[in-house]
Amino acid sequence: MEESVSEILEMKSEEDVLQGYDVSSSSEITVPPRLIDQVIGQENAVEVIKKAATQRRHVMMIGNPGTGKSMLAKAMAELLPKEELKDILVYPNLDDSNNPIIRTVASGRGKQIVAAHKAEAGKRKQMRNTLIMLLIFGIIGYALISGQWLMGIIAAAFIFMALQYSRPREEAMIPKLLVSSEPNAVAPFIDGTGSHAGALLGDVRHDPFQSGGLETPAHDRVEAGAIHRSNGGVLFIDEINTLTPHSQQNLLTALQEGEFPITGQSERSSGAMVRTEPVPCRFIMVAAGNLDAVQGMHPALRSRIRGYGYEVYMQDTMLDTPENRVKFVRFIAQEVKNDGKIPHFDRSAIEEVIREGQRRSNRKGHLTLKLRDMGGLIRVAGDIARQEGADMTTAEHVLKAKQSARSIEQQISDEYITRIRDYDLSVVTGTQIGRVNGLAVMGSDSGSILPIVAEVTPSQGANGTVIATGLLKEIAKESIQNVSAILKKFTGRDIRNMDVHVQFIGTYSGVEGDSASISVATAVISAIEGIPVKQDVAMTGSLSVRGDVLPIGGVTYKIEAAAKAGIKTVIIPKANFGDVLIEDRYRTMVEIIPVEHIEEVLEVALVPQNREVFLNKLKKLAAEPAKVFESSTGAAGSHSAA
Numbered sequence: 183m184e185e186s187v188s189e190i191l192e193m194k195s196e197e198d199v200l201q202g203y204d205v206s207s208s209s210e211i212t213v214p215p216r217l218i219d220q221v222i223g224q225e226n227a228v229e230v231i232k233k234a235a236t237q238r239r240h241v242m243m244i245g246n247p248g249t250g251k252s253m254l255a256k257a258m259a260e261l262l263p264k265e266e267l268k269d270i271l272v273y274p275n276l277d278d279s280n281n282p283i284i285r286t287v288a289s290g291r292g293k294q295i296v297a298a299h300k301a302e303a304g305k306r307k308q309m310r311n312t313l314i315m316l317l318i319f320g321i322i323g324y325a326l327i328s329g330q331w332l333m334g335i336i337a338a339a340f341i342f343m344a345l346q347y348s349r350p351r352e353e354a355m356i357p358k359l360l361v362s363s364e365p366n367a368v369a370p371f372i373d374g375t376g377s378h379a380g381a382l383l384g385d386v387r388h389d390p391f392q393s394g395g396l397e398t399p400a401h402d403r404v405e406a407g408a409i410h411r412s413n414g415g416v417l418f419i420d421e422i423n424t425l426t427p428h429s430q431q432n433l434l435t436a437l438q439e440g441e442f443p444i445t446g447q448s449e450r451s452s453g454a455m456v457r458t459e460p461v462p463c464r465f466i467m468v469a470a471g472n473l474d475a476v477q478g479m480h481p482a483l484r485s486r487i488r489g490y491g492y493e494v495y496m497q498d499t500m501l502d503t504p505e506n507r508v509k510f511v512r513f514i515a516q517e518v519k520n521d522g523k524i525p526h527f528d529r530s531a532i533e534e535v536i537r538e539g540q541r542r543s544n545r546k547g548h549l550t551l552k553l554r555d556m557g558g559l560i561r562v563a564g565d566i567a568r569q570e571g572a573d574m575t576t577a578e579h580v581l582k583a584k585q586s587a588r589s590i591e592q593q594i595s596d597e598y599i600t601r602i603r604d605y606d607l608s609v610v611t612g613t614q615i616g617r618v619n620g621l622a623v624m625g626s627d628s629g630s631i632l633p634i635v636a637e638v639t640p641s642q643g644a645n646g647t648v649i650a651t652g653l654l655k656e657i658a659k660e661s662i663q664n665v666s667a668i669l670k671k672f673t674g675r676d677i678r679n680m681d682v683h684v685q686f687i688g689t690y691s692g693v694e695g696d697s698a699s700i701s702v703a704t705a706v707i708s709a710i711e712g713i714p715v716k717q718d719v720a721m722t723g724s725l726s727v728r729g730d731v732l733p734i735g736g737v738t739y740k741i742e743a744a745a746k747a748g749i750k751t752v753i754i755p756k757a758n759f760g761d762v763l764i765e766d767r768y769r770t771m772v773e774i775i776p777v778e779h780i781e782e783v784l785e786v787a788l789v790p791q792n793r794e795v796f797l798n799k800l801k802k803l804a805a806e807p808a809k810v811f812e813s814s815t816g817a818a819g820s821h822s823a824a
């Protein structure tokens with residue numbers, strides 16, 4: 183049952199997370215003016231960006247979303263010299279209209295040049311119109327005098343229409359300002375993430391008329407791409423691997439040449455006929471993504487960035503030191519200032535945000551650096567305070583925000599727990615043979631119960647197999663194979679004549695990772711030996727082939743999910759014990775048992791008829807080397823996950 187916010191507040195531990203730091207509200211904190219000085223916890227990346235900005239080098243940033251990659255790229259643009267900014271103009275080419283001319287002028291000059299051309303064209307147009315009006319009146323006058331008035335009106339109308347719909351030559355000669363900049367402005371920061379070829383490399387619009395005086399001149403249809411707009415500045419591309427190979431290839435050419443002509447990107451458009459002179463694109467590339475981005479990237483592009491730049495890995499967490507907590511307070515002040523609408527945070531709210539930062543780090547002694555999500559929490563808490571008309575955001579608002587701003591994964595996890603309760607699928611009492619309550623993480627901030635059942639049947643073939651189902655992905659499948667080794671050791675039986683079936687229940691979006699290994703081993707050993715498993719116990723842990731319980735991720739969220747579901751005991755790897763930062767309200771609901779070896783798991787979870795005999799057998803099996811069973815063909819039995 184969920185406690186109310188006031189109950190949770192009462193239960194809060196007394197730890198002074200600000201440890202003597204004398205601050206009563208985020209309004210007392212000064213936010214540094216430069217963006218680079220606002221970046222928190224990414225000292226290495228900040229150094230790299232500063233160096234790369236001075237040396238004009240490219241940068242590749244790899245790391246999780248929301249850790250400050252685009253913020254750093256923006257900060258880099260602020261550090262670049264302003265003198266290098268230029269305006270780029272595109273002019274018509276009288277010799278070859280499909281090859282518009284490109285000119286680069288000083289920053290701010292482009293607008294003046296276009297304005298001067300427009301003024302000149304306006305003057306000429308006015309002069310021409312006056313002459314033509316005189317001609318029309320002349321024709322009409324002559325027609326009236328000579329009596330040929332019908333011919334006169336037709337001729338006048340024809341001349342008028344031609345004038346109205348044809349594009350005056352003077353206008354067609356006005357250059358187009360392709361890229362503009364203000365003198366002494368900050369260098370451009372262009373985000374080219376997810377751009378299709380036209381938006382990235384420039385494009386030439388289609389002209390439906392194409393001839394007869396009604397057409398738009400080719401140079402007027404030329405559009406700059408992100409690579410051109412970032413000339414002299416920073417081009418940031420997140421998830422770089424999602425660009426097509428063609429775009430990545432062209433990006434590489436642009437990087438190498440520092441200029442790239444603009445042509446129509448759609449083959450069947452009239453724009454495809456047009457190709458401008460090369461357009462300057464001397465940008466610094468900041469490519470970003472997670473590890474997949476490196477693998478999916480065009481090798482030549484990667485090698486260019488490596489050869490002419492830096493690669494930097496973004497940190498997910500920082501040490502939970504007093505200095506870093508102070509930085510966290512500054513982060514709150516920054517977010518409040520950037521939002522501009524939410525009230526400042528008082529000391530209690532600051533402390534609550536820091537506690538949440540500790541929890542979300544998923545590591546003992548660390549604070550999370552997934553600060554975009556933390557920023558989201560700060561904004562929701564501030565909005566709640568604003569709605570309530572409070573002058574300050576308090577701990578109560580932060581707690582309410584945590585309850586209302588649950589991630590999709592948290593909502594699904596809670597819904598899942600309710601559903602399995604409704605359908606009596608969640609078994610959290612009594613004992614069962616071959617059934618274990620495993621635990622899984624969903625997304626990055628929620629957990630769920632993952633029931634696993636095992637059944638053993640006589641083998642259908644010469645050698646038994648382990649058949650595992652539940653949309654298991656690679657690592658999960660491999661972990662089941664490793665469990666086979668444990669089965670041989672801890673049952674002491676020849677499992678070649680058995681088929682072992684393992685089912686992960688309700689895993690509609692698949693299972694990845696090996697953190698269910700101890701649950702699978704326990705379920706199967708229970709099924710083989712016919713020993714019941716306690717259902718008020720849940721467990722999580724990876725397993726070595728020798729039976730050592732290895733650390734896993736998301737331990738805090740898994741324990742909280744177990745507590746919510748009504749589990750009384752949670753077995754976790756001893757190595758993870760320090761990472762447990764469960765909220766105070768769950769502390770009284772579950773007992774946490776850290777273990778190092780599978781026999782400790784079995785000791786806690788299994789309920790043998792004769793505990794003494796069982797424990798002695800376990801001790802003996804753990805001490806003995808695993809038995810080798812010779813198969814009829816001489817090879818050891820091959821058990822594999824399917």
Ligand SMILES: Nc1ncnc2c1ncn2[C@@H]1O[C@H](COP(=O)(O)OP(=O)(O)OP(=O)(O)O)[C@@H](O)[C@H]1O
Pocket residue numbers: 220221222223224246247248249250251252253254420470513517551552553554555557
């Ligand atoms: N290291 C940081 N220091 C200060 N603020 C941060 C940091 N990381 C993220 N933020 C906050 O989160 C916001 C979003 O971060 P940002 O867009 O830079 O993340 P990202 O790593 O580029 O994520 P994605 O890859 O999803 O675009 C920033 O505008 C800032 O408010």
